[in-house]
Amino acid sequence: MKVKDIANAAAVNPDTVRFYTREGLLNPSRNPDNNYQQFDADDLRRLRFARKARQLGFSLPEIRAILDQAEDHHSPCPMVREVFEQRLADVEREISELKALRQRMTSALSAWQDMPDGTPDGHTICRLIEHWDDTPTVNPSTVNGNEE
Amino acid sequence: MKVKDIANAAAVNPDTVRFYTREGLLNPSRNPDNNYQQFDADDLRRLRFARKARQLGFSLPEIRAILDQAEDHHSPCPMVREVFEQRLADVEREISELKALRQRMTSALSAWQDMPDGTPDGHTICRLIEHWDDTPTVNPSTVNGNEE
DNA sequence: ATAAAACCTGTGAGCAACTCACAGGTCAAC
DNA sequence: GTTGACCTGTGAGTTGCTCACAGGTTTTAT
Numbered sequence: 423m424k425v426k427d428i429a430n431a432a433a434v435n436p437d438t439v440r441f442y443t444r445e446g447l448l449n450p451s452r453n454p455d456n457n458y459q460q461f462d463a464d465d466l467r468r469l470r471f472a473r474k475a476r477q478l479g480f481s482l483p484e485i486r487a488i489l490d491q492a493e494d495h496h497s498p499c500p501m502v503r504e505v506f507e508q509r510l511a512d513v514e515r516e517i518s519e520l521k522a523l524r525q526r527m528t529s530a531l532s533a534w535q536d537m538p539d540g541t542p543d544g545h546t547i548c549r550l551i552e553h554w555d556d557t558p559t560v561n562p563s564t565v566n567g568n569e570e
Numbered sequence: 571m572k573v574k575d576i577a578n579a580a581a582v583n584p585d586t587v588r589f590y591t592r593e594g595l596l597n598p599s600r601n602p603d604n605n606y607q608q609f610d611a612d613d614l615r616r617l618r619f620a621r622k623a624r625q626l627g628f629s630l631p632e633i634r635a636i637l638d639q640a641e642d643h644h645s646p647c648p649m650v651r652e653v654f655e656q657r658l659a660d661v662e663r664e665i666s667e668l669k670a671l672r673q674r675m676t677s678a679l680s681a682w683q684d685m686p687d688g689t690p691d692g693h694t695i696c697r698l699i700e701h702w703d704d705t706p707t708v709n710p711s712t713v714n715g716n717e718e
Numbered sequence: 719a720t721a722a723a724a725c726c727t728g729t730g731a732g733c734a735a736c737t738c739a740c741a742g743g744t745c746a747a748c
Numbered sequence: 749g750t751t752g753a754c755c756t757g758t759g760a761g762t763t764g765c766t767c768a769c770a771g772g773t774t775t776t777a778t
Contacts (some may be wrong), residue, residue, distance in 0.1 A: 426754070437737055440757090445735095456744060458755060471695050474702060478678060479671060482735070492695040499687035502698050510675045517668045520661055523627055527658045530626060539647035547619050547640040554622060574725070585766055588728090593764095604773060606726060630764070719778100726773065737761085744755065 428461040432469045439469065447472055447486055479509040530554050576609040580617045587617065595620055595634055627657040678702050 429436040442448050443459065448468060450459035461469075468489055475485045484505050491498040533554070577584040590596050591607065596616060598607035609617075616637055623633045632653050639646040682698050694700060 424755075435737070436754095438735085441736060444757095456755075458744085467693075467695065467700075471700055474699050476735090477671075478675060478699065478702065488699075489695065495689065497687045497689045498695065499698050503682065506675070506679065510672070510679065513668060513672050513675060517665065517672065520665045520668065523625075524658070524661050524665065527626060527654070527661060531654065531658065534651065539645045541643065541645045545615075547615065547637065547646065554626070572726075583766070584725095586764085589765060592728095604726075606773085624764090722775100722777080724773100724775075727771080729769085731768080732766085733763100735762100739760080740758090742756080744753100746751105746753085748749100748751090 423461040423466070424458055425461075428466055428469060431466055432473060434469070434473060442469065442472060442482075445482055445486065447482065447489060478506070479513060480505065571609040571614070572606055573609075576614055576617060579614055580621060582617070582621060590617065590620060590630075593630055593634065595630070595637060626654070627661060628653065 423431070425436050425439050429439045432439075439448065439461075443450060448461065448465050450461045450465055452458070453460055471489070472482075472485050475488070476482075480488070488498040488502060491501060537553075571579065573584045573587050577587045580587075587596065587609075591598060596609065596613050598609045598613055600606070601608055619637070620630075620633050623636065624630075628636070636646040636650060639649060678698070681702070685698060685701075688694065688697055
């Protein structure tokens with residue numbers, strides 16, 4: 423398989439295949455005639471594995487470590503479980519941060535309903551933002567809307 | 571005010587001040603004696619404005635556009651409102667995506683409870699990931715947990 | 719007075735995971 | 749034999765900083 427073939431087989435951009443090869447996730451052999459990269463079924467398995475792992479939140483260095491462990495006939499699964507718990511915690515944190523941002527945004531938006539636009543006067547740029555209070559809301563029921 | 575002074579006054583990293591200056595958000599004058607940058611109250615106002623806008627999700631190019639409008643004595647507020655709605659929609663989308671990721675992760679995690687680790691056999695790298703089903707769950711009540 | 723510490727300057731690289739562009743080589747079909 | 753689709757490696761762009769570097773300036777301490 424050449425670059426485009428394996429890219430099609432895994433439904434990814436050929437440039438991603440090249441990039442993963444550069445990053446050491448894929449190790450194609452070479453056609454001595456033309457120096458083209460030759461991917462085999464094992465490369466395809468690694469590529470598909472990498473894509474699934476990416477969808478599950480693993481980083482490329484992590485995926486490479488997993489792949490390398492498997493290459494050495496060590497089970498990467500314990501490492502996968504360990505890294506995964508950390509990743510899940512990261513995702514939870516990111517969600518909280520984005521929710522906090524959304525909370526800041528929606529509260530700003532409702533406060534802006536009644537505010538005039540105003541023209542810059544040399545002291546103010548845009549009151550909407552400048553007079554926005556960035557101290558977090560303390561009422562728990564309005565902070566997270568009782569979700570999750 | 572020199573770099574460190576304005577950085578302290580706005581509670582940001584001095585390198586951020588330098589970066590914003592490079593990006594054209596700040597336009598300090600120069601001390602002819604030593605070529606040091608001189609920030610005034612107006613720069614501080616712009617810097618604080620920029621930080622607040624960042625917290626509200628505005629990008630640096632957007633902030634620069636807002637600042638430039640205000641500089642020209644046009645009210646940037648209508649633009650602020652317009653961009654803001656778009657940003658809010660982006661944040662909502664990011665939250666949904668992260669929630670979908672979390673859903674994939676937690677469902678994978680629970681499925682892994684009962685799976686053995688296994689050793690790579692030349693056909694499998696890590697069954698946890700390879701046998702993970704990436705087709706989205708369709709049951710709405712388990713997809714978003716009825717939140718928000 | 720002098721030496722060390724703390725600041726200043728501009729510039730370039732690093733982060734993450736691609737994606738795209740470029741310039742040139744190879745190969746299939748017509 | 750020419751066109752078009754593919755291949756090659758490399759470098760830059762994305763975002764918002766943060767850090768490093770090498771060298772100049774100012775402040776502080778001795």
